[in-house]
Amino acid sequence: MQKLIFPVLLALLLPLIASWFAYPETHLPPDFGVFPPQYVADAPGFNLTVFCVIALAELLVLTLYFAPALFGFKKVPPAPRAKTVALPIWFWIGLAVTLFFWWLMWSRITIFGDLVYYAFTPMWWGFIFVLDGLAYRYSNGQSLFASKPKTFLMTAIVSLVGWYLFEYFNYFALGNWYYPNSTMPELSHQTIVIIFLLAYTTVWPAIFQWYTLLNTCPRLVSRFANGPKLSLNGNLLIIAGLVLLTLMVFWPYPLFWVLWIGPLLVFSGVLIRANIWSPFTAMAEGNWSPALLMAVSAMLNGFFWEFWNYGSAHPAQPVTNPNYWVYDIPYINVIHIFSEMPLLGYMGYMPFGILAWVIFIWAGKVFGFNSDLIKK
Template identity: 35%
Template sequence: MTISRKILYLLLAMAALLFLPWLGGYFFYNGEFPADFYAYPPLKPISKPGFNLPIFAFVAIVCLGITAIYIMPKWFGFKKTIIENTRNIPRVKLPIWFWFGLICWAISLTFLALHLKQPAWFIHWSDVPLFWGAVLVLDGIVYKRTGGKSLVAIIPQELIGIGIASMTGWMIFEFMNFFVDDNWYYPWGNILDREEFLLYAFIISSGLLPLAFEWYLLFLTFPKLANRFRNGVKIVLSNGLKNGILIISLASMFAAGLFPNYLFFVLWVSPPVVLGIVLNKIGIWTPFDPIAKGNWAPVLLSALTYLVAGFTLEGQNYLSAIHDGQTALFTNDPAYWQYSIPFVNVAHIFEMPVLGYFGYLPFGVYCWVWWIACATLLNIPAKFLKENPLDI
């Protein structure tokens, strides 16, 4: 396959993530979106169907099944992998960027958690040092546990590239959020002008995807976790089945815009599947590929990254506001978010409904395949085109 054709297929796949939900929404609104439909940031929740016990129970059963894969992998055909610890890891100190990141993260979180009002310029933009401070802290821990190997130490240019790709990778979700009637919104987003908030959103989102990669590398430093899912069921999909899954995934993204209250979750599940299949078809490695050899570790661990990262982000988000019970009364953080999710919007941990955390699992995989897609388009020799980019 020629390079130009590979680029074309990737661009079409990326365009589909934007166009198909828009097309579904176009039909949903009979060709005329409401006047404030694209207002960003969304400041208020849109009315949604209330709690539904049968739907909640069904989703909960699915989530329990997913949880069981991580807790009891042998139930799903995973065999125990013998771990031979023959490596002598050099003892190194925590690097200087760990301490710099810790200071940035701690100061930002302190200002937000104490709900300070001054200096306003710092508080309003504090998510930048908060997110990137966490990235540097995680990288420093990886550096120490591997004896001197980390993204900052070995391939800082790739970490920067992931950060740049993160801005478009996340803003796609902000765009898709319009077509599921704003599942999340920013009730204090009007602290900033809309133009400034848009710039702010681009900049702070640069720290979102790097968190996934840092957590993944940290997971690899724990041999039992890193090897827990390497010896599982081998699944090889035929081209016909891949095509079928791709068509269903694309159709579901269109349907999500058409039925936003019932298929809103599709916008988390389908993007990594669409990108993963298209990348596979043009001959580019993805974390899905090792499944053919029974190695599920790249997919399951990359999914786990944002279950952990998402939980910490939700905690930081919750601390940044003053609450009366579950009601947020005040915050100085313009990016403070809340959720408006149909049917299952109960049993919150922080602002997120408990079942909503499982949406972070496909997003973790999306982070990896999005970076692979961007690196392929730009002909970047990315190290993350294999399971263990640092040979930990």
């Protein structure tokens, strides 16, 4: 158990220790601990070199998805499709909830009183049950909610704590994102905090529902099931992650991407070193499907995050969504889709999806719950 927990504690503590030296006057980054996080300072503007390097890296990843044979993947006959069943009742309830709160959040109508300020979370929970219902239909009645209710509940609990982990690291990155509407005079600070914590419960469940849905397509699963065997060293991953998280404190703008990659290296390294199954275990056997499908799941969900976020605060008045966020990403904050998210930022969801998964697997081992999302 110590081997599971100690590297994660170091990942949390080392940025604080580094801040003592990086900020000799305050010993902490600007506005550290202000919750929800607010605007800190303008990040560096557009840099063509950085933009091109990241764009080429993302193009390489897209090539892997669309032409896996170029990377050594061999064709695998897909498994038979599961029997299709009727959509469950919670799909229709979820659809009605999603549509109602989507309308409420975008219309910003206050005829239902303060309910408009809380629209974000029920809208997303409705959507989570829509996705679960679709997975249920195309997998012969198997879904997280129907087949693994305890695991489904734990996805929400881990999500609540897990997303705050990224808010914590975001302080050291000097605010890759912030929440300009979270100081509404209509709501007390305590109410705002509750609204945010409730919203955090939706992150992991939504991504995982996309993953279970994608796994109902055998051709997609088999597409990446026989590729190069990539075996990673857990100790090296942990060391690299800890070093990067420490250096991010001193160079937050050039290392803005460490916010996602550093924790991924640490948590993945911990699981590999402890011989606990993770998507990297499958990659070591040549099966890249778990990792690549989870990455796509997060990017698909990211589209809806940004779509619904955009419509909830444009035009800016009246402001009724305290969860609305704005990005301030260095060097690549151009070519926006849905106003806030820069084009290259969408593929940043991909490592985040895998990171959310390895955190969930890690939490399952530490706290003793079943973290399996589907049958392996």
